[in-house]
Amino acid sequence: MSEERIEVTIDRNGNVSMKVIGVKGPKCQEITAPIVEALGGEVLEHDTTPEFYEQILEEDQEQSNRQ
Numbered sequence: 001m002s003e004e005r006i007e008v009t010i011d012r013n014g015n016v017s018m019k020v021i022g023v024k025g026p027k028c029q030e031i032t033a034p035i036v037e038a039l040g041g042e043v044l045e046h047d048t049t050p051e052f053y054e055q056i057l058e059e060d061q062e063q064s065n066r067q
Contacts, residue, residue: 006032015044024054 004022011017016039020028028051036043 024051028052
C-alpha cells in the first residue's frame, strides 16, 4: 500500500489547493472535509485523479467475477 498524504499549497493570493495522494475512491473527500471546513468551507474547484476511480473499478470487477 502506498503512503497516504495531503499536499497543501497556498499561493500568493491566499488561495489554497490540496492534492490527496495514495487514497482510492471518494475517501479523499472525507479526509479533506475538516481542512475545507477549517478554511471557511468554500470549494471553488474540484478535480479528481485516476485514484478516485480506482476503488470503484475494483468493486465493479469483484461484482463481475461473482456473477
